[in-house]
Amino acid sequence: MALPLYERSTKYFFISLTSFTILIVFMFVLALSLGPAMLSPHKVFQAIFLKPFGYAVNDSVNVIAMLRLSRALASLLCGASLALAGLLMQTITRNPLADPYIFGLSSTALTAIALGIILAPNLMVHKAYVVIVSFLGALTGYALTLSLSKLSGGTSLAMVLAGIAIASLFSGASHILLYLVQQVIKTPYVYLLMGSASTVLLKDLYFLAFPTIILTILSLAFFKPLNAYLYGDEYAKQLGFNPTLVRDFAASIAALLTAITIAFVGIVGFIGLAAPHIARFLTGSDHKFAIPITTLVGALLTLVADIVVKLVSMFAGAVGELPLGVVTAVIGAPFLAYLIIKKVRE
Amino acid sequence: MKIVVNGLEVWYNSTPALKNVSLKVSGGEMTFVIGPNGAGKSTLLKTIASIVKPRAGVIYIDGKLLSSISPKELGKIVAYVEPHISRAIPSTVLEFLLTARYPHHSTLSFATPRQDLEAVEKVSKQLNIEHLLSRRLDQLSSGELQRVLIARALIQNPKALLLDEPAAFLDLRYRLEVLDYVSSIVKVNKVICIVAIHDLYLASLYADKIIVLDYGEVVAAGTPDEVLKEELLEKVYRVKVHIVNINGRRVVIPVEPIERISL
Numbered sequence: 001m002a003l004p005l006y007e008r009s010t011k012y013f014f015i016s017l018t019s020f021t022i023l024i025v026f027m028f029v030l031a032l033s034l035g036p037a038m039l040s041p042h043k044v045f046q047a048i049f050l051k052p053f054g055y056a057v058n059d060s061v062n063v064i065a066m067l068r069l070s071r072a073l074a075s076l077l078c079g080a081s082l083a084l085a086g087l088l089m090q091t092i093t094r095n096p097l098a099d100p101y102i103f104g105l106s107s108t109a110l111t112a113i114a115l116g117i118i119l120a121p122n123l124m125v126h127k128a129y130v131v132i133v134s135f136l137g138a139l140t141g142y143a144l145t146l147s148l149s150k151l152s153g154g155t156s157l158a159m160v161l162a163g164i165a166i167a168s169l170f171s172g173a174s175h176i177l178l179y180l181v182q183q184v185i186k187t188p189y190v191y192l193l194m195g196s197a198s199t200v201l202l203k204d205l206y207f208l209a210f211p212t213i214i215l216t217i218l219s220l221a222f223f224k225p226l227n228a229y230l231y232g233d234e235y236a237k238q239l240g241f242n243p244t245l246v247r248d249f250a251a252s253i254a255a256l257l258t259a260i261t262i263a264f265v266g267i268v269g270f271i272g273l274a275a276p277h278i279a280r281f282l283t284g285s286d287h288k289f290a291i292p293i294t295t296l297v298g299a300l301l302t303l304v305a306d307i308v309v310k311l312v313s314m315f316a317g318a319v320g321e322l323p324l325g326v327v328t329a330v331i332g333a334p335f336l337a338y339l340i341i342k343k344v345r346e
Numbered sequence: 347m348k349i350v351v352n353g354l355e356v357w358y359n360s361t362p363a364l365k366n367v368s369l370k371v372s373g374g375e376m377t378f379v380i381g382p383n384g385a386g387k388s389t390l391l392k393t394i395a396s397i398v399k400p401r402a403g404v405i406y407i408d409g410k411l412l413s414s415i416s417p418k419e420l421g422k423i424v425a426y427v428e429p430h431i432s433r434a435i436p437s438t439v440l441e442f443l444l445t446a447r448y449p450h451h452s453t454l455s456f457a458t459p460r461q462d463l464e465a466v467e468k469v470s471k472q473l474n475i476e477h478l479l480s481r482r483l484d485q486l487s488s489g490e491l492q493r494v495l496i497a498r499a500l501i502q503n504p505k506a507l508l509l510d511e512p513a514a515f516l517d518l519r520y521r522l523e524v525l526d527y528v529s530s531i532v533k534v535n536k537v538i539c540i541v542a543i544h545d546l547y548l549a550s551l552y553a554d555k556i557i558v559l560d561y562g563e564v565v566a567a568g569t570p571d572e573v574l575k576e577e578l579l580e581k582v583y584r585v586k587v588h589i590v591n592i593n594g595r596r597v598v599i600p601v602e603p604i605e606r607i608s609l
Contacts, residue, residue, distance in 0.1 A: 090435060
């Protein structure tokens with residue numbers, strides 16, 4: 001019974017892994033083809049994936065696809081890191097409602113960035129400093145939400161309410177600060193506030209790509225302590241893992257992942273909530289399987305949301321674009337409502 | 347295999363939980379710790395499992411000082427079955443049971459060895475939880491969960507098994523079956539087994555040695571014949587008891603409370 005069951009979950013894992021990879025490749029090509037100049041997905045696929053094998057590609061297709069590449073990659077990476085951050089936060093708080101946005105990490109990180117731009121604008125030119133400032137902001141948000149929820153009893157709903165209080169306070173603060181910042185950097189602040197992948201530059205992608213990949217591998221390597229931690233502090237202690245160490249380690253990784261996406265894309269909510277639930281539904285809660293699938297689901301969701309952003313702006317014909325965070329909120333908030341109903345019923 | 351506890355003293359903030367507790371437990375026998383609520387039974391087990399740190403006193407496991415054993419090493423030696431685990435994040439029984447093998451592997455190794463799955467298979471068959479392996483932990487009844495928790499400890503394959511209220515939530519059949527199974531494993535593998543329990547009836551059936559705790563102190567220790575005496579139990583539990591002889595064992599039957607709660 002144990003052996004076939006385990007083999008079945010391994011099989012499900014590999015099926016999910018391949019189907020999500022195929023879906024992501026498909027959506028990725030679609031994202032590159034969509035835009036004011038429509039490209040044939042077939043040609044885009046050749047330009048991106050077959051070029052290394054010596055495939056001759058039409059130059060104009062190549063150039064346009066490359067221009068759109070940074071945006072599509074940014075959505076993928078941002079989605080993957082937010083989803084992983086969400087999974088880690090759900091594990092360390094043992095709360096299925098945890099998410100970097102709901103727990104206020106995103107807002108505090110953004111507030112920190114806005115403060116940084118106002119106080120030391122010359123430093124914030126370097127993306128590395130932006131990431132550090134945003135990381136400190138995210139860690140502060142985590143600490144604030146956790147201590148506030150401890151004061152109010154520490155139940156999983158108290159945590160969500162504490163998160164809402166912190167998130168509202170700091171999203172207000174970041175609104176005000178970013179309004180002031182508009183005079184320093186001449187971009188509409190709505191994009192940072194609600195997230196947009198369209199402003200990411202190709203050379204900044206390294207800052208987004210390497211940390212995401214390294215932190216994913218790091219979390220995956222420590223899947224055993226994370227698994228043991230799920231069942232309680234005393235349980236983890238018994239298996240020889242230090243629960244405080246596991247918690248602090250995973251919280252720092254989650255804060256860093258959130259900080260990176262905030263620094264490049266801005267606030268994109270609910271991906272961290274939905275992706276881990278979908279992944280756990282498909283492959284179970286074992287982090288060995290859940291971490292890779294969660295990152296893929298998060299990447300796919302964000303990419304799809306970005307495609308929706310593009311389609312809406314193309315067909316509605318309004319000025320400018322919809323922020324990415326608006327679309328993910330429309331997809332993700334009903335999911336939160338469903339989870340809350342399930343949780344309160346218990 | 348032997349556990350020696352000497353002059354143990356444990357405090358929770360400013361309340362003493364254990365005072366000057368000394369005892370000796372050897373492998374191959376079932377040691378039962380009994381005593382009223384708050385007597386320090388769970389604290390004693392948790393201190394031996396190194397979950398709670400003592401303020402004074404020493405514990406030796408097989409001649410080695412407990413505080414000198416690394417947490418990982420300890421995970422191979424001692425398994426403590428707590429009555430509660432967190433079930434907030436849904437996970438299946440199989441996923442939970444497989445975590446019990448972690449102390450035996452390197453933290454960074456990735457594969458799930460076949461013998462882990464075989465160990466899960468064997469124990470879950472014996473405890474009749476095989477049909478639950480694919481179920482979610484939060485969908486189990488209390489009695490099913492209790493058997494899963496005990497199975498976890500046995501899969502960990504420890505040299506010392508510390509059971510906290512193993513009979514809680516179990517029906518009559520599983521109370522006897524589970525304790526019978528544990529005691530045969532203890533006898534065959536010469537494992538140390540310390541059971542904290544409220545049910546004196548079960549203690550009289552399965553104990554080779556009984557330790558009575560009251561207000562954090564050991565008030566009596568020895569074989570069931572030496573310890574299970576009416577005066578002692580009435581003084582500790584504030585309950586009138588009868589002791590009957592069944593199959594050559596002294597079986598305790600509680601009759602009525604000494605002080606009644608008035609309306």
